[in-house]
Amino acid sequence: MSLLERTGVAMTPGNIRTRKLSTAVVLGIAVAAVALAAVVVFGLGIGNWVLVVALGGVFYLAGVYVAASRVEGRRAARNRTWSALIHSACVLAILPLASVVWTLVSKGMERLDGDFFGSSMNNIGARDPEGGAYHAIVGTLEQVGIATVITVPLGVLGAIYLVEYGRGRFAAAIRFFVDVMTGIPSIVAGLFVLSFYVLIVTPWFNDGRPGFSGFAAALALSVLMLPTIVRSTEEMLRLVPGPLREGAYALGVPKWKTILRIVLPTALSGIVTGIMLAIARAAGETAPVLLVAGGGAAINFNAFENNQSSLALFVYQQAGDASRYAPARAWTAALTLVALVLILTIAAKLLARRNQLTR
C-alpha cells in the first residue's frame, strides 16, 4: 500500500466516481437559508432585509457544508464552502462600485443637457437654474493634457533608464525617491508649485504679480503623475523576459532599438494601463487646482494665463454652494468626469491593442 493510499488521499480506480449534490438540492438549501433568516430576523424584529441576506448567506454556507459532506465527502464540501466564500467576496467588492455608478447616473441625469456642456458659470447667480461646466471641462482637458505630455515621456524614459541602464547607487537613489514621491499628498504637490512656480518664477515675467494658471495646475498634477508612471512602467518592463532582448541583440540590433522596437511593444498594454491610472488620478484632483489655478467661473482656453477651473474643482465648489440648483450641477459634473476617464481608458486600450496581434 502506497503512502497516499494509506492516508486515504490516493484515487484508486474504484473511487474516481463520486456522488454529486444536485443543483436542485443546492437551490433548495439557498431558499431554505434565506427563509430561515427572514423568519429569525423579522420574528425577533432585529433588522431589515440587509441582515436577512447576510444571515441567509451564513446559513447557506453551513447548510451546503453539511449537505455536501454527507453526500460528496469532506474535501468536496470544503471546496464548495470556499468557492461560495470567494464568490460572495467578489459580490461584496463590486457592490460599492455598482452603487457609486448608480448614484452618479441617477442623480447626474437631471442636468445632463446641452446647456450643461455648452455654457460656463459666468454671470450665473444663486437663483439661475442654468449654468454649466464647459469651462471646467476645458480646464480638466488642458491641465491633464499638458501634465500627460510632460510626464509620459519623462516617466517612460525614466523607467527605461532604471530597468535597462541604471546600475549601482545612483539608480537605487532614484528608485528610492520615486517611491517617496508616490506617497506625496496632492495638497503638498500643489503647495510646492504654488511656492516655487506661482510665487517665485512667474512674477519675473508678470511685472511682479504671481501668475495663477492652468499650466501651474498641470505642473502640480505632473508631480503626482510622474512617480506612478515611472513605477508602473518599470514593473511592466521588468516583466519582459531577458531572452527576448538577447534574441534581438543576437541579430545585431543595437540596445536602444531593441528597447524601442521589442521591449516597449511587448510591455505596451501594461504601460498604457499604468498611464491611464495616473491620468485618472490626476483628473480627480481638486486641491492643487484650487491652489494654483484658482478656479474661475468663465471659460478660459489659455492654460498659460489667468485662472482656470477643472471638473473636480467644479464638483467641489458646486457641492458646497448654497444655490438650490448647485447640487444637480455637481452630480452631472461628477458623472462627466467618470465618463471622461472611462472614454480615455477605452480609447487608450484600443490604441494599444491595434499594435498587438490578436491571439
Next chain:
Amino acid sequence: MAKRIEAYNVSSYYGSFKAIDNISMTVEPKTITALIGPSGCGKSTFLRSINRMHEVLPGARIEGRLTIDDQNIYDSDVDVTAVRRMIGMVFQRPNPFPTMSIYENVVAGLRLNGVRKKSLLDEACEKSLVAANLWNEVKDRLDRPGAGLSGGQQQRLCIARTIAVEPQVVLMDEPCSALDPISTLAIEDLMFKLKDRFTIIIVTHNMQQAARVSDRTGFFSIDKTGDPGRLIEYDDTQKIFSNPSEKKTEDYITGRFG
C-alpha cells in the same frame, strides 16, 4: 566571408562564480564544430562568450582573448552590435518576438537593421523559412503571431530568423533538442549548406548528431559540482569518436559517464 575564431585562455564568470576555466581552441572557417559534454559544464556559457552575449547578464564577465580573424572582439574599441551581426546565435530555448507575426519575426533582423524594401524582405523570408524547413507549414499564415506556433516550430522560426541576416558565424545552442527527426535532418542539411560560406559551432547532447555533422568536436567537462567547466579534448570528430586520447572523453561518449 567565413571567419576563423580563436579563443585564448578564456574564463567566464557569473559574478564570483567561475563557469568555464581557461578554454583555448581554434575554429577554422567553413567548418562545423560540435561542443559536447554533461549538463552544466559551461557549453552555453562558452558559446555565449563568442558573440559577447555573456556580458548582457548583470555581473557576468570574461577573461582572456577571443579573436575573430585575428581581431580581439573584447577590445574596447570594438562595436558589440557589429560583432553580433557577424556572429548569429540560435538559443537553447526558442524566443520568438511575441508582438510580431511569423513574417515579421523572420525579417526582424533585416528590418531593425534598416532594410525597408518589401520585395527584398519577402525573398529573405521565404528563403530562410525554406532553409529552416518551416515554409510549408506556415506559408499560408505568415501574418499569424510567431508565438502561436508549436515549440519545435518556434525553434525553427528562430533558426530562420538567425540565418535571414546572413551572419558569417552561426552559433547554435542545442537547436534540435525540441525537434522531430525529420526537422532535425532538415536542420543538419541546412548546416551542411551553410558550411560552404559560414563557420558553425553547435552545442548538442546528441552524440550521433555530433558525429554526423561536425568536422571537429570539443568535449567539455567538470570534475565536480561547483568547479568550472574545462575543455578536456578538442580534435577531429573522426578521432574523438573512434580513438579519443582522453579516458574521460571515451567514458562520456560510450555512455559510462554523465
